[in-house]
Amino acid sequence: MEEKINVTLKVWRQTSPNEPGFFEIIEANDISTDASFLEMLDVVNERLLDIDREPIAFESDCREGICGTCGLMINGQAHGPEKATATCQLHMRTFKNGDNIIIEPWRADAFPIIKDLVVDRSPFDEIIESGGYISVNSGAAAEANQIPVPKEVADTAFDAAACIGCGACVAACPNSAAQLFTAAKIQHLNLLPQGQAERYNRAESMIEKMEEFFGTCTNHGECESACPKEISIDFIAWTNRDFIKSKLRNPKKANYK
Amino acid sequence: MQKVSAEQKIKTRKEKLKKTRFRIKLPWPLSIYQTYVGKKWVMALTGIGLLGFVLVHMIGNFHLYEGPTQTHEYAELLRDLGGHLVPRTLILWLLRIGLIAAFALHIHSAYSLSKRNVITNSQYRGGRKYVVANYASRTMRWTGPIIGLYLIYHLADLTWGHFNPDYVRGDPYHNVVASLSSIPVAALYIFANIALALHIFHGTWSIFQSLGINSPRFNPYRQALAGIFALVIFAGNISFPIFVQSGVIDDRGDSIFETQPPGNSES
Numbered sequence A: 001m002e003e004k005i006n007v008t009l010k011v012w013r014q015t016s017p018n019e020p021g022f023f024e025i026i027e028a029n030d031i032s033t034d035a036s037f038l039e040m041l042d043v044v045n046e047r048l049l050d051i052d053r054e055p056i057a058f059e060s061d062c063r064e065g066i067c068g069t070c071g072l073m074i075n076g077q078a079h080g081p082e083k084a085t086a087t088c089q090l091h092m093r094t095f096k097n098g099d100n101i102i103i104e105p106w107r108a109d110a111f112p113i114i115k116d117l118v119v120d121r122s123p124f125d126e127i128i129e130s131g132g133y134i135s136v137n138s139g140a141a142a143e144a145n146q147i148p149v150p151k152e153v154a155d156t157a158f159d160a161a162a163c164i165g166c167g168a169c170v171a172a173c174p175n176s177a178a179q180l181f182t183a184a185k186i187q188h189l190n191l192l193p194q195g196q197a198e199r200y201n202r203a204e205s206m207i208e209k210m211e212e213f214f215g216t217c218t219n220h221g222e223c224e225s226a227c228p229k230e231i232s233i234d235f236i237a238w239t240n241r242d243f244i245k246s247k248l249r250n251p252k253k254a255n256y257k
Numbered sequence B: 001m002q003k004v005s006a007e008q009k010i011k012t013r014k015e016k017l018k019k020t021r022f023r024i025k026l027p028w029p030l031s032i033y034q035t036y037v038g039k040k041w042v043m044a045l046t047g048i049g050l051l052g053f054v055l056v057h058m059i060g061n062f063h064l065y066e067g068p069t070q071t072h073e074y075a076e077l078l079r080d081l082g083g084h085l086v087p088r089t090l091i092l093w094l095l096r097i098g099l100i101a102a103f104a105l106h107i108h109s110a111y112s113l114s115k116r117n118v119i120t121n122s123q124y125r126g127g128r129k130y131v132v133a134n135y136a137s138r139t140m141r142w143t144g145p146i147i148g149l150y151l152i153y154h155l156a157d158l159t160w161g162h163f164n165p166d167y168v169r170g171d172p173y174h175n176v177v178a179s180l181s182s183i184p185v186a187a188l189y190i191f192a193n194i195a196l197a198l199h200i201f202h203g204t205w206s207i208f209q210s211l212g213i214n215s216p217r218f219n220p221y222r223q224a225l226a227g228i229f230a231l232v233i234f235a236g237n238i239s240f241p242i243f244v245q246s247g248v249i250d251d252r253g254d255s256i257f258e259t260q261p262p263g264n265s266e267s
């Protein structure tokens, strides 16, 4: 049943990476409970434009939980209070009439704020570039089922591959560690036969790239609970093992680039 | 113009973060310790050593319940480890050196990991809600140093005898009673063991993650194991101050080296 609610937003406003930034209080009245969180922000922005005020900058693309651009810190929780939900899939029916909603951008030293709620997540790209690929022979495409993969392995690799790179794991982590993202990106390849050729190099180079930017994991588990794709921290454990194994067996290669 | 300067700002910030990581490269295998995952691995390995020590230390202290002479003999046994094959106290000293090294590495890795996390993290102005991080995991940086300080006090008190005018070298039973019969000291031991139990609770579970010991069959039991282990250590260790206070462990101020005949009430 559609209802209309009034909520008070406390939104982070920041004109550029150089400015200090501040919270702005915005009354959002007559918001449909069927609206998604981003649709609510759209409505608020329309109204801001109507009175010649600067709209709130936020990022979004697919609005169906697959692109990973829309991350917001809502009332101190990454992607808001709902489990396994990206901000775009969070609905206003999660909130009650009269609620205060604090909206902040992801905060991590490696994710500088570009404007308002938009942050630069490009360190993630650098991590993927450093090892998120497999080598295949060129030529005619191979028969799809040529390489047998056990069902459990395929399922687990697929669970890791579900990561949309939203950055909620970093945002939710008290250390701003990117272990969950990096582990998901490493393991969805490391688990499969096609990923074996670079398995250990991948673990090393991606972890070392990650460590240039992010904090270190203290095994709180906050990332797992914030992740819209419910990526398991088991992948972090497996990645740690791959990394150390690689380090122990590659004395010659023991240098980071 | 604005856009360019914004990009520049972001770039310099990234460069700065990168720089915090680079230092002189050590040769293999020391270079493993120069990565944070490597440090965490060392922290977990030394953590296992420390957990083993804490457990054995507690079990050894149960000799207090047998009496003064048996406690003294147990202490002698530790010095005689290795029998007549090795010089007296050699094995004990090797164990002590290993333990000191484990503490040093554990504390150094804890220090540098924590330092890194202070640099990389930015605070939420509107606060953050913890969903699964528990009290123990969030206080590792406090319980660790508390244990460290307590450890120094503990050694000064019962190994070196600095704080205790009644200290008798070689009579641990007597010394334990002399120290723990003071209420503030007993309270301090209990407080420190709360810190230790919290540290062990998160630490024990954390080891599995850091070392990558992960199998769907055993994963559900890891948290329970950590809880039981922490509880056993806690109960065992606080039993000493509690039973000294309640008079179960008591030598009426006499050392085994200067036992007074019954009836002689002076001193």
Ligand code: HEM
Residues within 6 Å of the ligand: A216, A217, A218, A219, B040, B043, B044, B045, B047, B048, B050, B051, B054, B106, B107, B110, B111, B113, B114, B140, B141, B143, B144, B145, B146, B147, B148, B149, B199, B200, B202, B203, B204, B206, B207, B208, B210, B211
């Ligand atoms: C007998 C004493 C101690 C025991 C049994 C112990 C045990 C442990 C264990 C098992 C871990 C988890 C390792 C991992 O995550 O893989 C840990 C973590 C930690 N320890 Fe200790 N520890 C002791 C003393 C100390 C001391 C004296 C300090 C600091 C001065 C300290 C600071 C820390 C910190 C800060 C962490 C967490 C760091 C992180 O997760 O990045 N510990 N400890």
Ligand code: SF4
Residues within 6 Å of the ligand: A162, A163, A164, A165, A166, A167, A168, A169, A170, A180, A181, A184, A223, A226, A227, A228, A229, A230, A231
């Ligand atoms: S692991 Fe989860 S929270 Fe982290 S980037 Fe991927 S989808 Fe987002």
Ligand code: FES
Residues within 6 Å of the ligand: A059, A060, A061, A062, A063, A064, A065, A066, A067, A068, A069, A070, A071, A086, A087, A088, A089, A164
């Ligand atoms: S907008 Fe694509 S995941 Fe939310």
